Amino acid sequence: MYSIQKFENGFEYLELSNAVAKAKIALQGAHLFEYSVRGKEDLLWLSPLSRFEEGVAIRGGVPLCWPRFGSLDETMMQHGFARLFKFKVLKVEELNKETTLLHMRLSDSKESRELWDHLFELDVVFKISDQLEITLMTKNLDTKPFIITQALHTYFKISDIANITIKGLQNCYYIDTLRDEKCKEQESITIDQEIDRVYIDTDDTIELYDKRRHIRLKTEGSASTVVWNPWQQKCSKMSYMPQDAYREFVCIESANAFDDFIRIGSKKSHTLHLTVSF
Ligand code: BG6
Numbered sequence: 001m002y003s004i005q006k007f008e009n010g011f012e013y014l015e016l017s018n019a020v021a022k023a024k025i026a027l028q029g030a031h032l033f034e035y036s037v038r039g040k041e042d043l044l045w046l047s048p049l050s051r052f053e054e055g056v057a058i059r060g061g062v063p064l065c066w067p068r069f070g071s072l073d074e075t076m077m078q079h080g081f082a083r084l085f086k087f088k089v090l091k092v093e094e095l096n097k098e099t100t101l102l103h104m105r106l107s108d109s110k111e112s113r114e115l116w117d118h119l120f121e122l123d124v125v126f127k128i129s130d131q132l133e134i135t136l137m138t139k140n141l142d143t144k145p146f147i148i149t150q151a152l153h154t155y156f157k158i159s160d161i162a163n164i165t166i167k168g169l170q171n172c173y174y175i176d177t178l179r180d181e182k183c184k185e186q187e188s189i190t191i192d193q194e195i196d197r198v199y200i201d202t203d204d205t206i207e208l209y210d211k212r213r214h215i216r217l218k219t220e221g222s223a224s225t226v227v228w229n230p231w232q233q234k235c236s237k238m239s240y241m242p243q244d245a246y247r248e249f250v251c252i253e254s255a256n257a258f259d260d261f262i263r264i265g266s267k268k269s270h271t272l273h274l275t276v277s278f
Helices: 110-115 231-237
Strands: 002-006 012-017 021-026 031-037 088-096 099-107 120-128 132-140 146-148 150-157 165-167 173-176 181-184 195-200 205-209 214-220 224-229 249-256 262-264 269-277
Touching (some): 012 088, 012 099, 021 099, 150 269, 205 249, 214 249, 249 269
Antiparallel strands (some): 002 012, 021 031, 088 099, 120 132, 146 262, 150 249, 165 205, 173 195, 205 214, 214 269, 224 249
């Protein structure tokens, strides 16, 4: 089952449900902001202060950072423009009682070309079932190549930041963007202060252990992973974020960032695929 819903201000989202899972996806940004499997706790953290308003990024869920990750490109807003643009719904397909596919698309427009002068199609496919799959496909419709960096900026809901361990990044190098240093990860990750790191050449499987559950991320087409938690001080200054929210989420972002930028030739495409099981 699916339906298009609206908040009071007219901000639209799709609500999908099947025998095992349900999800809510905003048309703006093809932004998944709620996903749960029957009998299990919500997978994603969503800020109670998040605004569902045109031109404002939703705080939580899975923002799409595209065609830039981060703020290194001075000509572009942080994390690119896709999360602020309205996508079209191409198709909702109920594959069986337990699996729903949603296919959305952002195409270049006068507004996008003012920010980034390229012809493109950005397709996002959500597979909603007892696991979550997100496919992000960039097609270059231009006559010249272009470069993208990107991320599925997933906010995972956790029991408490003190309870989690992230495994699968041991032995990877990372850029510590807080100190502008390159370091090597020695151990699995626990978090007791602000963290903002881009791990390089990452394996395709990363695991998040929480007191109550074990989440597995499997990626294709991504060789960088961002781990981010703002901790207390930054959290209290961030937009649409309750002061102590840093205890309730961790972002593990399946990315193509820094040296893992993607050059896409004319009429070629690149696909980033994420499966989250738990
Ligand atoms: C992370 C970045 O991906 O996103 C952080 O590594 C940033 O530096 C965070 O603070 C949130 O960004 P935004 O634009 O959604 O507030």
